[in-house]
Amino acid sequence: MAAWKAFLVASHLLERRIEEQLKSAAGLTHPQYEILTLLAATPERRMRMTELARGVVVSKSGLTYQIAQLEKRGLVERTTCPADERGVLAVLTEAGAGLLEEIAPGHVEVVRRFLIDLLTPEELEAMTAAMGKARQAMRGPSLPS
Amino acid sequence: MAAWKAFLVASHLLERRIEEQLKSAAGLTHPQYEILTLLAATPERRMRMTELARGVVVSKSGLTYQIAQLEKRGLVERTTCPADERGVLAVLTEAGAGLLEEIAPGHVEVVRRFLIDLLTPEELEAMTAAMGKARQAMRGPSLPS
DNA sequence: TCATTGTTGTTCGGATTTGAACAACCCCAT
DNA sequence: ATGGGGTTGTTCAAATCCGAACAACAATGA
Numbered sequence: 001m002a003a004w005k006a007f008l009v010a011s012h013l014l015e016r017r018i019e020e021q022l023k024s025a026a027g028l029t030h031p032q033y034e035i036l037t038l039l040a041a042t043p044e045r046r047m048r049m050t051e052l053a054r055g056v057v058v059s060k061s062g063l064t065y066q067i068a069q070l071e072k073r074g075l076v077e078r079t080t081c082p083a084d085e086r087g088v089l090a091v092l093t094e095a096g097a098g099l100l101e102e103i104a105p106g107h108v109e110v111v112r113r114f115l116i117d118l119l120t121p122e123e124l125e126a127m128t129a130a131m132g133k134a135r136q137a138m139r140g141p142s143l144p145s
Numbered sequence: 146m147a148a149w150k151a152f153l154v155a156s157h158l159l160e161r162r163i164e165e166q167l168k169s170a171a172g173l174t175h176p177q178y179e180i181l182t183l184l185a186a187t188p189e190r191r192m193r194m195t196e197l198a199r200g201v202v203v204s205k206s207g208l209t210y211q212i213a214q215l216e217k218r219g220l221v222e223r224t225t226c227p228a229d230e231r232g233v234l235a236v237l238t239e240a241g242a243g244l245l246e247e248i249a250p251g252h253v254e255v256v257r258r259f260l261i262d263l264l265t266p267e268e269l270e271a272m273t274a275a276m277g278k279a280r281q282a283m284r285g286p287s288l289p290s
Numbered sequence: 291t292c293a294t295t296g297t298t299g300t301t302c303g304g305a306t307t308t309g310a311a312c313a314a315c316c317c318c319a320t
Numbered sequence: 321a322t323g324g325g326g327t328t329g330t331t332c333a334a335a336t337c338c339g340a341a342c343a344a345c346a347a348t349g350a
Contacts, residue, residue: 003269004256006276008179011156012202013283029336034153049299057157062337064300069336086298086345111149118278124148126271131151133263138158174306194329207307209330214306231315231328 014114021110026103031058032066036075036100039092046091075099159259166255171248176203177211181220181245184237191236220244
């Protein structure tokens with residue numbers, strides 16, 4: 001369990017650093033940044049709400065709230081899904097894509113400085129494999145909201 | 146950054162699983178469990194508020210709130226620090242220690258099932274080392290509240 | 291066709307977290 | 321001893337997050 005404690009503490013500290021950096025760089029929270037990133041990684045820069053919620057691992061209601069925040073700032077727009085009348089597409093705006101390009105380097109720098117760059121190639125590879133396995137084991141059920 | 150994305154998703158999913166398990170097993174949140182665990186790992190089962198906040202990586206005000214919750218349930222008591230009149234010692238009660246013993250196995254089981262037991266010995270070792278390095282790099286400043 | 295079942299996103303209430311402001315206290319050099 | 325600077329823990333308002341409940345729509349089978 002020593003490994004787990006180390007994992008926990010490191011995660012929390014890293015989360016704090018990231019939050020601090022994003023807030024000061026662009027007034028964004030980490031969840032918001034994750035949303036923008038996921039949208040940007042999409043061919044059409046858009047995604048259904050439910051799928052997006054799954055992607056960033058947040059509850060549906062939590063995503064609704066964050067999308068509303070991002071919409072206020074003009075970084076994201078809502079569109080009703082053409083193929084499904086009840087569905088909603090979150091679309092990354094030009095402003096959103098621009099902001100992301102602008103702040104991504106600073107974010108990556110923090111992640112590298114406090115984690116990635118500290119590891120040997122073997123450790124990095126092992127960690128990636130480990131996280132992938134964990135992700136596989138937990139995918140699927142147990143996503144209530 | 147693929148490693149980082151995997152890390153993020155796995156962390157979030159694991160957090161959800163843990164929260165779910167603790168809630169159903171004892172009505173505790175993960176932060177509350179972390180507090181109890183840290184107190185239990187202490188020789189006298191007690192710790193100063195500030196030190197405890199640092200240990201579980203939470204803000205001072207956040208800890209005040211959680212200790213109040215735990216106190217309501219009789220799992221923790223407050224004592225004024227003998228050596229420092231303004232200081233407060235959070236003390237794990239017998240009930241708290243008992244509850245911890247009771248639910249620890251179930252918690253450990255989740256962590257093992259979705260992370261630890263999935264890894265090869267080398268991966269586990271690498272991850273531990275990696276998290277230790279990250280923790281080192283981030284210890285110290287940048288803990289405002 | 292049409293009723294039943296499932297899915298989608300939002301709203302609501304409640305719980306948790308944070309940072310800033312604050313009062314009380316400690317410590318050190320004067 | 322004492323004033324100034326730090327530390328400690330709490331309170332407060334604001335922001336965020338979740339789960340349950342809900343309304344609207346889709347999909348399925350008889």
